[in-house]
Amino acid sequence: MMEDLEQLKLKNQLCFPLYACAKEVVRRYRPFLDELDLTYTQYIVMLVLWEENEKSVHDLGERLFLDSGTLTPVLKSLEAKGYLTRRRSKADERVLLVALTDEGQALKESAAEIPKKMSACVALEPQEAATLYSLLYKMLGQF
Amino acid sequence: MMEDLEQLKLKNQLCFPLYACAKEVVRRYRPFLDELDLTYTQYIVMLVLWEENEKSVHDLGERLFLDSGTLTPVLKSLEAKGYLTRRRSKADERVLLVALTDEGQALKESAAEIPKKMSACVALEPQEAATLYSLLYKMLGQF
DNA sequence: ATTGTATCGGTTGTATACAATTTAATTGTT
DNA sequence: AACAATTAAATTGTATACAACCGATACAAT
Numbered sequence: 001m002m003e004d005l006e007q008l009k010l011k012n013q014l015c016f017p018l019y020a021c022a023k024e025v026v027r028r029y030r031p032f033l034d035e036l037d038l039t040y041t042q043y044i045v046m047l048v049l050w051e052e053n054e055k056s057v058h059d060l061g062e063r064l065f066l067d068s069g070t071l072t073p074v075l076k077s078l079e080a081k082g083y084l085t086r087r088r089s090k091a092d093e094r095v096l097l098v099a100l101t102d103e104g105q106a107l108k109e110s111a112a113e114i115p116k117k118m119s120a121c122v123a124l125e126p127q128e129a130a131t132l133y134s135l136l137y138k139m140l141g142q143f
Numbered sequence: 144m145m146e147d148l149e150q151l152k153l154k155n156q157l158c159f160p161l162y163a164c165a166k167e168v169v170r171r172y173r174p175f176l177d178e179l180d181l182t183y184t185q186y187i188v189m190l191v192l193w194e195e196n197e198k199s200v201h202d203l204g205e206r207l208f209l210d211s212g213t214l215t216p217v218l219k220s221l222e223a224k225g226y227l228t229r230r231r232s233k234a235d236e237r238v239l240l241v242a243l244t245d246e247g248q249a250l251k252e253s254a255a256e257i258p259k260k261m262s263a264c265v266a267l268e269p270q271e272a273a274t275l276y277s278l279l280y281k282m283l284g285q286f
Numbered sequence: 287a288t289t290g291t292a293t294c295g296g297t298t299g300t301a302t303a304c305a306a307t308t309t310a311a312t313t314g315t316t
Numbered sequence: 317a318a319c320a321a322t323t324a325a326a327t328t329g330t331a332t333a334c335a336a337c338c339g340a341t342a343c344a345a346t
Contacts, residue, residue, distance in 0.1 A: 047153045051153065064163070123282065
């Protein structure tokens, strides 16, 4: 049908601006994160650990929508930088527990300015940002 | 300051749901795109070509927010599948023109159902989807 | 005409993402 | 206890993304 083909136009797709916008915003983080020697994926792992200090790979994955195939190399890299430790749980040897080092904890202070700098890069009004936020979480909620 | 550290919490970040939502939605496309033997990146290239039929790599990149480092292998892969041809422009030998084959054109019919199937996977009301769409493009507009 | 500059696409290197599989450890059932 | 089913993380393979760089072509200004 004609309407179906009309929906195939890029400008009629909701997914595309979502995909493009996410990529562009992550790209805007790079200069700020470079100063901390972190990638965006490493940064969001640190965000979780700054809140909770110790988490299993599985719990990190649930929180961040990432699986072990992505997390394992990221965590090894953060371990190599000295920001966290990886050790097996005593209670369940299958579980790998990730915990911040003092250096990883200390990095939080250096990261504190990043959200402010980033929001300065986003042209949305606070009300618009709030609406966007809530719509995105509504979508995420069903996954 | 305390407020700065508060902003570091994952739940206070706008970028994270954007990043996670984009990934999850693209992942939802996979079963539908598998039937066409396309990845999401290949799919959005085809979306542009179904609209315009012939484009340079540079123009494709501007439209899709992708550079030649990403597009070159994607376009070679689509050429290998027989969906498009790659040839240098006569007028300017630097420019590579990408054009659909008949098979690539024909694929459009098979793709026609995808947007409908995908919107069934998204729990937003039409009005919410429209708001999300316009906020995302507002952000993209400044990049 | 020549030379410096800009543009285009390709290549290289690094870092994700994710499906599928594998291995080790745990749990559930009989 | 024995064994099947489940779970957690790691590994493998494929496909992006993007920065940085490269080589060829085109353009600009003298």
